[in-house]
Amino acid sequence: MLNRHPEADVIYSDEDKVDDADNIQQPLFKQDWNPETFLFWMEGYQLGAYRRSLVKSSGGFRNGFDSCLDCDLFLRLVEVTSQVFRIPKILYHRRIDSAAAELRQEASKIAIAEAIQRRGTRKPGLEFAGNATGELPKPVEDYHQWLKENFPRADELRSMARAAAALQHNPRISIVMPAYNTPEVYLREAIDSVRNQIYPHWELCIADDASTAEHIKPILEEYAELDARIKVVFRAENGHISAASNSAIALATGEFIALLDHDDLLTPDALYQVALLINRHPKVDAIYSDEDKIDELGMLRDPFFKPEWSPDSFLSRMYVGHLGVYRRSLIQEIGGFRLGYEGSQDYDLVLRLTEKTENIFHIPKILYHWRIHLESAASSAEAKPYAYKAAQKAIAEALERRGEPGEVSMVPLYLGHYVIRYKISDYKRVSIIIPTRDLGDVLNQCLESIFSKSTYPNYEVLVIDNGSTEPETAEVIARWAAKEPNRFRCYPLDIPFNFSKINNYAAGKAEGDYLLFLNNDTEAIAPDWIEAMVEQAQRPSIGAVGALLLYPDKTIQHAGVILGLGGLAAHSHQYLPSITPGYGGHVISISNVSAVTAACLMCRREVFESAGGFNEELAFAYNDVDLCLKIGDRGYRNIYLPHAVLYHHESRSRGYEDTPAKQERLRQEAEILKSKWPKLIENDPCYSPHLTRGRADYSIRV
Template structure:
């Protein structure tokens, strides 16, 4: 046996006997590489699952709570690792060899890998994502737990039948540095993803509480929804650059910045906000007058007299902002979610989160932004142009999740973090300013989170071809190099 020693648990309780049999058979060819293979199955299956000349040990799952049995097995195992295989999944022939090459090389407590579906498609899983894990068990049907670490956190808890692997992943995976995502196919999945239950909700709520965080956790379809309460009532400054432009929106002429500000003030449910508008000298006086009329004392008007530079304008707005948090937003947006500030602020106040982005839609309702996507030295948008309601196989667009970056068309950052990283770089007057900001935030060790629960329209045309200045492209590639080659959160 190469690498750290491993025991395989095939969890078949509650699964069809055909799925259990196939899962067990997938392990037989690799049984010599496990110290032990244990099948945990419904009592009625024992006689039907006889495996002649097999080292597999079959154990009947109890009718009630199964944590006692699992803790007994945990106490008995001499292996460094427990590999958990849910029936409905089958180990690939290469799985154990892959584990032998990788797991023993890293000081980790939890691992998982990719899955091949019945139609041959590979479900690639993201890098370790603690915020996402609170809402969604994205790890798949094969995962591994370090035995001594599992014992040290108390083993399997009662009352969580059906959610034990999720609960353990939450407790061992809170520190993403202790988690390994293996970018190889470890299993074949032959059954649909199971629905979440009250046990999953309870496991997530307990994990949140263990981190000293208060949040309301509720079932939301195939995922969980976490609502983080606001700590205090900090002033939020909404910083908007503008030239006072007009556009036709839904067949009617719109003065973009005026309508954006009006919509925010009429619909936003969070009260302590100010509107900081950075207006070019060319902005028509009628637009300025309308802003004053709409926003009144909440408006802070800042002039911009230089050549166009998005970064410079946003930095100047941030200088004049009085808020503890900044919302960086374009002037061509329209609010959908009245509680957008509460949603973003609740996340932005969580430990370790440096920047929060939102779901943006084009005027026709298709998706414009589901987070940044960095690949092949380019930066784009996840789910760009997708129909509303479309999602990937993991359900990524329905949960709060870590991303590599977010667009400054709508994002929240604390003022302290903004200035700690130097704000926007003036080297990026038109493009890549938010990419650079995102990567600077991540370089401090903070994460960036995108949420689907704060939604806006962004009236930028999806057919628009952005004019990329070669110098800006060369600068971002020179500055960030390999960070733009592949995206760990969207594989």
């Protein structure tokens, strides 16, 4: 095949199966390559042969797909090359193993769902750059277009250099770099990226961790001789990254410390942007920037555009990453890096440091290129598996220090993401408030799911009947009142529909310490959904708590609200498969958001009342967004939970905004929201200014 088609990048064959008695059975004769249809036969992908340069460029096998490593690799490779060929012969006998096959099938579903998402939604950060023909996948092309528009050009760098010379305060920034057996080219490029900074007030503190590679010491001595700002210490014995980082910190004299891995790169303006922020915010203690990755071909890819400081998101995943800059006095106060947390030593450091300060700032610029090669943590979670257990331990200890006990578990298949289940200190009453009008079958399905599935021991359900006329609805209400006399109440409120007024009325009737606003067209799935929401709502820092809502076909209806999306506000990751991890792991882990939908929203009564309840000017739309923004304005954090899961049969009661009158009403209420919250709608702090405002898929804004 390779002699006939030397351009081939991917080759696959037909296959069959072999049982325990070595009997051949179940031949699978595949189709010739068709990129439009191959996902339908992805149960078979052996024998596969792949061009090594593409495998290296892709980062190789990914952790979290242990049962279908080859499937996931195949899916990613065929996204970046059209040179895919089939050998129409059975060249592979796959051993039958029913248990392994089941695991393989489940993992393959996730790999295929991600592939569909990458193709159908143009989601950035999942595909890699370059193939044998030099063509770029669309997300990478988008990012390269973004770089053309946003990455500083030479004349802009010269202008920044002049501005740097005029800064009132020139903080010295100590770049801390532990090094161990770094490939020569990467080590030199990392050091040169520091020397190429347009901001001159830095020192590079390198601690060699007893490298065995002979080229390390001469290179470091060469650079130390070349530039007096470069300091080097050679450790007598290998102590791993935490000890080596502390040795580098011991060399530092700067006001701030920046962390740089020994094979990564800073952008030329990185330290200037940091110094500029320090001048604008002199009390800043911690700074982080956006980042991307650089592969072995020198291609920039996988940008990660981050939100502003989001403490609960950070407890779920180490999203701040690179570039990280921290006040040296605070690092000294907390004792630097701790031994025993190698691989997640920076996560542990920032968890402890951010407990000492609220002066944490984000620079929404790409200032750091994270190196991808087969041994790097950037290439695959498998590169450093010990890191994830260290992170789990660091988070658990953070909860103890903060007096918020809970259990930390890893998200299955997605190492590096965690779910915290806080201990409920007091099972106070939850008042579940459900407005309804007619559609008795819909209401009954909702109530049945609550009463039959919910395991929380102390709740009441308040149905507010907004003028039902159908006898079936009256029968449903009467039946539940008889069946659950201590937990079910219904109040008639026959007024023109006003969602805000109805829920405010219900809050006055509720007896609970927690108010849970719930649409009548929802259906509980997870039995502990109420517990999950109470765990968060009980925390003094938390305002509104939202859930993962799914359409009946198990695509996402709601995973938090993004301000500015669609011009005003819309749901995160809407219509994507429920098994998608989401951008930066948003869907699968607890995340701070600016708002959540009132289709399922919990908060403490005191929080609701302090915000003045729902704005009754907003009778139909955006009342939940407005409530959440009022709550946030009072210093509370709003939060989305991936493990409180319900179906949402959307807008069954009042229908869609599909008539001229309804659309005019929607426009008027949109104007009210815009006039109240223009800055937040323009720049959602839980989103990024560099991500699209036109779709819910977090693609790049170009």
